[in-house]
Amino acid sequence: EPEVTQTPSHQVTQMGQEVILRCVPISNHLYFYWYRQILGQKVEFLVSFYNNEISEKSEIFDDQFSVERPDGSNFTLKIRSTKLEDSAMYFCASSLTGTTDTQYFGPGTRLTVL
Amino acid sequence: GDSVTQMEGPVTLSEEAFLTINCTYTATGYPSLFWYVQYPGEGLQLLLKATKADDKGSNKGFEATYRKETTSFHLEKGSVQVSDSAVYFCALSDSSGGYQKVTFGTGTKLQVIP
Numbered sequence: 001e002p003e004v005t006q007t008p009s010h011q012v013t014q015m016g017q018e019v020i021l022r023c024v025p026i027s028n029h030l031y032f033y034w035y036r037q038i039l040g041q042k043v044e045f046l047v048s049f050y051n052n053e054i055s056e057k058s059e060i061f062d063d064q065f066s067v068e069r070p071d072g073s074n075f076t077l078k079i080r081s082t083k084l085e086d087s088a089m090y091f092c093a094s095s096l097t098g099t100t101d102t103q104y105f106g107p108g109t110r111l112t113v114l
Numbered sequence: 115g116d117s118v119t120q121m122e123g124p125v126t127l128s129e130e131a132f133l134t135i136n137c138t139y140t141a142t143g144y145p146s147l148f149w150y151v152q153y154p155g156e157g158l159q160l161l162l163k164a165t166k167a168d169d170k171g172s173n174k175g176f177e178a179t180y181r182k183e184t185t186s187f188h189l190e191k192g193s194v195q196v197s198d199s200a201v202y203f204c205a206l207s208d209s210s211g212g213y214q215k216v217t218f219g220t221g222t223k224l225q226v227i228p
Contacts (some may be wrong), residue, residue, distance in 0.1 A: 006157075033215070043158070043203065043218040054221035056215060091158060103207065103216055105150070113117070 002026045004106035006092050012112045013082055021077045021109045023092030032075045033093040033103060034067065036060070043091065049075065082113045120204045120219035127194050127226050135186045135189040135222045137178075137204035145206040147171075147180050147187040148216070152201045161189075161202070194226045 006026045015018050025032050035044040047057040049067050066078045075094075080085055089110050093103040117218070120137040127133060149161040158214065162171030167182035176191045187204060204219040 035216070042220045043205075043216075045215040045217070048215060058215075093216075100147075101214075102160060102163060103214075104120075104149070104160065105158040 004092055004094055004104050006090075006106040006109050008031035008109060009061050009107065010110045010112070012114065015084060015113055016081050018067075019082055021079075021090050021111070023075045023077075023106055024073050025075055025094030026093065026096075026104060027073070029096050029104075031055075031095045031097065031101075031103075032067075032069070033095075034077045035091045035093065035105075036088040037091065037108075038085075038088045046077075073087065077102055079111075082111075084113050087113045116145070116206060116208050117203050118219035119204055120202075120222055123201075123221070123223040125222060125224050127224070128169070128215065129196055129226055129228050131226075132194045133189070133191040133194045133198075133207045135202055135204075135224070137189065137207050137219060139185050139187065141185075141199055141208050142207055143208045145208040147178070147193055148207070149176065149178055149187070149189050150203040150205055150218075152221070154200070158203065176202045191211040193213065194224070194228055196226045199226045 007022045031051045037043045047061045048055045064080050089108045091108045092106040095101040095103045117140045146165045148163045150158045151161045162173040164171040164180035170179045178189045201221045201223045203221045207216045208213045
């Protein structure tokens, strides 16, 4: 069964550094998403992406964040200058359509900012 | 805005006990409803879903019925196993704004003891 994959599984970085989290969505899916889960809290929507542009973003997704689909398979989340409060599990998801279709989630990248 | 409320955990049950995890929602449109499961150290897996009122989603012995009149989507299983120990997230997706995002509840940790 096709699945969403994410790398790395765990990333440790120093405050102020840039990080790039990578995702490979399911191959025929057209809509891509990032969510985050701070330890012990609920999963929160960050951004959705379609046709090479952001379709919706949350208040969390400020100028420090950016997303990109650099080629036909990868989908990346960049945090320009990490803060301690960016420490969280980041989940990538994809769906075939952008309306009623199910989103399939990757295993997550645990980001630890020291 | 959309929101999902689910019962606080942790829930501790003996093997073969009956499980209910309550979930209620608030949405402006006609959402699809989901239960996701997160096993220890893993990502989010779709457990079951229902896309319209009175639909019943089921998988691996788990069931949930979309109740529009009570805005609920309670998760049930007749006989839990130790392997069901995980965190369960109730969620909805609402595309009334044009693009969908998934709104999650806070999660309910289930621990099944032999």
